[in-house]
Amino acid sequence: MLEHRIRTSILTLLACFLFFQSVNVWAGIYLDRDFIILQKFQLGKKVNVAKSFPSIKNSSKYIQKCKVSFKNPSQYKRGYNGLPDFGWIATQQKTLVLNPNQELKLQDFYFFVPAEERNYNQHFQTLMTIETDEHMALSISVPIWIETESKKPNLPGFNGLYPSSIEFGKGGIKREQRSVYVYNQETKPVLYTIFVFTPPKRSGWAVMPPSAGYEWLGRVEGITIEAKGRKITDTRWEILIKPKSAMEIKLRTSPDYSLKGKEAFLVAVAENYDEWNFSRIQIKP
């Protein structure tokens, strides 16, 4: 009986030993968010964006060294372009050393976008990758969306919408109106289709993230467009813009309480291009 117990104990200890041996060989890293969005990003200032970045957890039982890198993805979300200059990521912290089970929040991570005319009203997309330094290396890549602050365009070459976000302070309580401008800096007239687009409501990683404090409207009712052109519906117009000029379009919200805290896109697409220019329509919570 005693011999049986001893044998059982030895086998149990051996099983535990083997179990923990196998557990020990797991290597893992974890980020607490699956995308990063920087909105109304101020130009001409070195901004510490670390608070918008995920914390990184080493779920291994040994020290892991990670490097942080950036590259543009092979495909962009509609309305976004690749980051034109990686020199804008002016960070101090490109290598991280994580102790076993340590969770680390980035402290100093600086972005700098030069205050040049062409960088206002822009939507950039890039990819951040955290990669461990092992023979069996692990990497996690998450998208970063950077939407720069809005400024009235004043240069040849800007095509699209200004401002890049339109806020309705009392939308949902009373009818409100805002002006948006579609710019055509080409030397020929350009036909634009403008329409309201509402991305689907999603859980988890969003195909297009709404702004903090908002959720996607989920329907186009409640917002209407008025312009000088061909009206297709209340939320869709075709407008012909003369060379080197801009056209004012009017956006209106109806007094519908359910609009509060909702967001949608106003999209402008030039004829013969599938590139989206968009502004965020926000009805304050």
Next chain:
Amino acid sequence: MRRALIALIILHATLLYNFCFAGVGISVSPNSWNAGTGASGDYTTWTSATLADDGFFTVQNVGDSNGSIRIRATNSINWSLGTSAGVNTFALQWGKTTQQGNQPQWNSTTLLDSTMFTLNALASSKFDLRFQSPSQINPIITNTQNTNVTVGIEPLAAVATNYIFLREWGSVGTGDGQFSAPWGIAIDATENVYVVDSANNRVQKFTSNGTFITKWGSLGSGIGQFNRPRGIAVDASGNVYVTDQNNNRIQKFTSNGAFITQWGSVGTGDGQFFSPWGVAVDSSGNIYIAEFGGNRIQKFTADGTFILRWGSAGSGDGQFAGNIEGISSDTSGNIYVTDPLNSRIQKFTSNGTFITKWGSQGSADGQFMQGPRGIAIDASNNVYTVEANEIQKFDSSGIFISKWTSPPGPEGDSDIPTVAVDMAGDVYISDINGNRVQVFTPQF
């Protein structure tokens, strides 16, 4: 003051809640390995010393959302990747197994240094990697090779499995917004919806909620006329391509229906057609035509210049059993073709190299009773196929995701020849029986 504080707390909670971040993580076991030794020309299987994993390494998605996993091997120190005999070259095979102790299914491609697959949240998968040195001159394989493996993850968008009916439009007739056998559907960058009104020999253009915008076409063989048009596709510039079945040609129009060009005649030569049916445009603007009577796919430039073709009659990989209706392109330029009489979908590269296939005859999930007809790909490369009154959704490798049916109309069950998906993920189908377009929206 208290009210303001409560409001601030609620606002703060709302701000946090609305961003809906999910965690993303990856783990692998074991974390080091030994490729072993082998003779010239042999594949050498990784033999891990970790008994619990039987020589395989396990990859786990430890995040909250589905992930796209990429495993890449690099032997940057001594060798380069290649299959032909040569100094310092090596080849790889990737294998995936679902069970410990089972030999993995080795892929047949050795020229790729990486493999990609989708791994759902909290799921894990087992892999092995084999090396081959076609020419072991210097260094010989018995020397230690420092080959690194990188296991990477990118979060994927949430995949909808549940769809509900959203709206429909259309009735039988010849007026604006009416149809006689609505067939192909295409959606452009501004979410306009183009519907081939086949028996009325015209194309109608609508907003995404069914408001009529314009129309063009009539019966005939002249420019801008049709004789049973079937398929339709829109390129990145908004140009519209229509297959004109009985005229055995393709016609290209502007987004408002102005004729641009045409090509094709009846026959089996390059650039000729025998009932052109499905049409797809890839991200580079190339045009792919599926022939109902031809068992082949032809690829053209945007102005109709012939590039290449593939396909023949049969049931082997890259063959078709006739009546091909559906063709579509994903964001990577891969081409998906319905093969209804073989009850399957085939996936090819943009040059017609066979990649994979799925489906068989039956009524179970992922099977086809009558044969798949139309096909569409969404922005996340999920695949939608239609037959009878049913829509099925798969991932890009053919894994079944969900299915649903179209509600019957006054004329009875729907008969769905084609499907399209817009930017918001809404699914559009045409219904020949009900002479209508129906829209289904995903629920998350």
